Amino acid sequence: MAFLNTVLEPPAYGWKDQFGELSKPTNGQILKEFFSRLNVFKSKKNWLSFLSWMLIVFLTPFLGLFIFKYFSITGLVVAFVYSMIIMGTHGTIWHHRYCTHGAYKFKNNFWRFVTQNLTLKIIPEEIYAVSHHVHHALSDQPGDPYNAQGGFLYCFLADVNHQPINRSMSEKDYAKCVNLMKHTGVTTNSYKQYQKWGTLVSPLRTITGIILNWGFWFAAFYLMGGPALACAVFGSAGIWAVGVRTFNFEGHGKGEDKRREGVDYNRNDMSINQIWPGYVAGEWHNNHHLYPKSARSGFKPYQVDMAFYYIKFLSIIGAVSSYRDSKKEFYADHCKVVIDDKQEYVSPPKSVLVTD
Incomplete structure (x- = not known):
């Protein structure tokens, strides 16, 4: 717990105020911190946050081409399904249930690699997984990197302002941080490299992996449906990358207690089950906070969980060797x-x- 309290780089406005309560910065303070942490000229250790948002910038022209040159109803349907369902479900399968919680195990590295690259690579594992451990340890408390009580911008820009790892860890604490990511197969920096770049991963490996991933999927969609399909998919992926940043604000009641009897059983934080994220991404968030290491979070009959269906399918064909299921x-x-x-x-x- 002490380690998770310090594993993230604290923002300039801090996690707590002078009374030990959540420090609630103004929107101006949040934006100032955001642009400061994106500035790679100020510090090269800002490279991962900068890259995370530049990927959205790179996807924007594809969206423009789809809307103004290749638009069709079929393409719109494809864009909707890819961004809302496929990208959302993959985020739950890979980043959430595997990288963070280790809710299932792959039989071998081949199936891990396939699952990792099922969709366009946009969110670096490091930014998501390490901070999400902190989110569960300090849910809706000061130090929670996307505490909904901090407001919409506090959550929306959290990947830059609150989620990067601490840049001044001791070698012992850095080893603990590496251990959180060990099962993901992501190649991590040595301690000396970490001191140079301020991250678990290196720029060269990360950028190369993204280029290869995007190149493969652009070629695949181009062969399947030409530039129209490729632009529809890549453009919609950019929309998802922006939209997913709104989830934790909504998923924790926008900072208010919106839990319902008979629906939201976890009373230790403000997480809630929502129909839309549940159906399109398997993200029944209150259930997940009850049993975070479960590969299934859709427990009731109406709670469709496509992320779990994928994990279960891999188990049936022998690609997943074991998984946790907390339904019973x-x-x-x-x-x-x-x-x-x-x-x-x-x-x-x-x-x-x-x-x-």
């Missing part, structure tokens, strides 16, 4: 129901509850 635990703990693969029935009192 959820029903037993919160619905007083015992389930197996064939039936559900009301359980006896918890003191004599019989489980598999």
Whole structure:
């Protein structure tokens, strides 16, 4: 816990105010911090944050070409499905349930590589995974990198202002940080390289990986449907990259308590289950905060979880060697129901509850 309190680079306005409460910066302070941390001329250690937003800039021309040159209803449908469903679900599968929580294990590195590159590579694993550990440890508390109580901009620009790793870690703490990413297969810097670049990953490897990923997918979509399809997909990926930055503000009630009885069972933070993120990305957020290491977060019959369906499919074909599924635990703990693969029935009192 002490390590997670210090693993992220604190913003200029700090995590806490003088009373120990959440420091709530003005929008002006947030924007000032944002542009300061994007400035690669000020410090080359800003390179990863700069790259993260430049990727969106690079995708913008594709969106423009699709809208003004190649627009069609079919292309619009493809763009919608790719950005809202495919990109969203992949983010849950790869960045959320695997890179951060290790909710399942691949049989070999081949299937890990395939899953990692199922879509356009836009969000660096380092920015997402390390900070998300902190989010769970300090959810809705000072130090939570996307604390919704800080406001919309506080969350929307968190990948630059709050999520980068601390640039002055000791060698011992840096080794702990590396260990958080070890299972992902991402090649990390030595401590000396980290001191130079301020990140777990090197610019050369990261940029090369993105170029290869984008090149493969542009060629694939171009061969499937020409420049119209390629522009529709790449442009819509840029929309997703912007839209996903709004999720944690919405997913934690916009800083208010919007939890509902019989829907949101986790009472330790303000996370809520939402229909849209649940259906398009398998992101039943309150359920996820209840059982963060579960490969499934859609527990109830109506809670579609396409991310879990992909993981389950890989398990069936032998690509995933094991995964955690907390569905039975959820029903037993919160619905007083015992389930197996064939039936559900009301359980006896918890003191004599019989489980598999």
